Amino acid sequence: MTDMITFHYRISPDDFTRAGEASSDVKSKLKKMGVTPEAVRKVAIAMYEGEINMVIHAQGGEITVNITTDRIEMILADVGPGIPDIDLAMQAGYSTAPDAVRSLGFGAGMGLPNMKNIRMRWISIRN
Amino acid sequence: MTVRDVRDKLGAKVLAGENHLDEEVRSACGSDMMSDVLAFSKDHSVLLTGLCNPQVIRTAEMLDIVCIVFVRGKKPDEVYAFDGGGARNHYPVHRTSYVLGLWPAL
Numbered sequence: 001m002t003d004m005i006t007f008h009y010r011i012s013p014d015d016f017t018r019a020g021e022a023s024s025d026v027k028s029k030l031k032k033m034g035v036t037p038e039a040v041r042k043v044a045i046a047m048y049e050g051e052i053n054m055v056i057h058a059q060g061g062e063i064t065v066n067i068t069t070d071r072i073e074m075i076l077a078d079v080g081p082g083i084p085d086i087d088l089a090m091q092a093g094y095s096t097a098p099d100a101v102r103s104l105g106f107g108a109g110m111g112l113p114n115m116k117n118i119r120m121r122w123i124s125i126r127n
Numbered sequence: 128m129t130v131r132d133v134r135d136k137l138g139a140k141v142l143a144g145e146n147h148l149d150e151e152v153r154s155a156c157g158s159d160m161m162s163d164v165l166a167f168s169k170d171h172s173v174l175l176t177g178l179c180n181p182q183v184i185r186t187a188e189m190l191d192i193v194c195i196v197f198v199r200g201k202k203p204d205e206v207y208a209f210d211g212g213g214a215r216n217h218y219p220v221h222r223t224s225y226v227l228g229l230w231p232a233l
Contacts, residue, residue, distance in 0.1 A: 020189070027189065044189045045165050045190070049162070105161040105182060105183065106182070108160045110160075114162060
């Protein structure tokens with residue numbers, strides 16, 4: 001049996017000052033565990049993009065990170081209204097972010113494409 | 128190139144992270160959109176931006192950005208970064224009066 005380490009985070013909605021804390025914590029832990037820099041970077045980017053989306057669009061939720069010797073699994077479970085057209089949401093540049101979010105440097109419509117483009121082995125988005 | 132070289136070439140003022148001046152810089156990224164930074168920045172990069180908020184620091188931290196340079200004389204209200212344990216450490220941050228732009232060579 002492969003040993004698994006699990007981290008669990010609660011993401012608050014609309015709390016932009018704390019957005020990214022979970023991703024930062026996971027990144028720090030992975031570094032201390034000796035995970036390769038390339039893998040740490042991929043995990044950090046993917047999780048950060050997802051965490052920001054949870055705060056901006058999806059009323060927060062919970063993130064679970066499962067780590068074994070051969071994989072890092074991130075489950076981002078939000079409590080938002082869902083994505084009506086996932087294919088449209090995956091298009092680079094498509095965004096429903098309000099102006100207030102764009103003024104903070106987010107909402108360019110690159111979050112989901114960025115998560116896909118870092119070439120993780122498997123990414124699934126489900127309503 | 129080092130962070131010190133970047134500071135000198137931009138005539139920048141160091142706001143935080145004096146102890147990081149000898150770190151290596153291999154490339155630079157200029158943007159006010161954090162998703163662009165996440166998508167396109169390279170290893171050992173300097174980030175030049177006019178966006179001043181804590182998420183810029185957080186984005187830089189995710190990517191191990193070597194140093195942030197705020198352009199147009201912008202100055203953040205507070206210079207800090209969170210590490211995994213919640214402790215606050217000063218992230219290397221500079222400020223320059225130069226603007227961020229791209230002009231065709233004449």
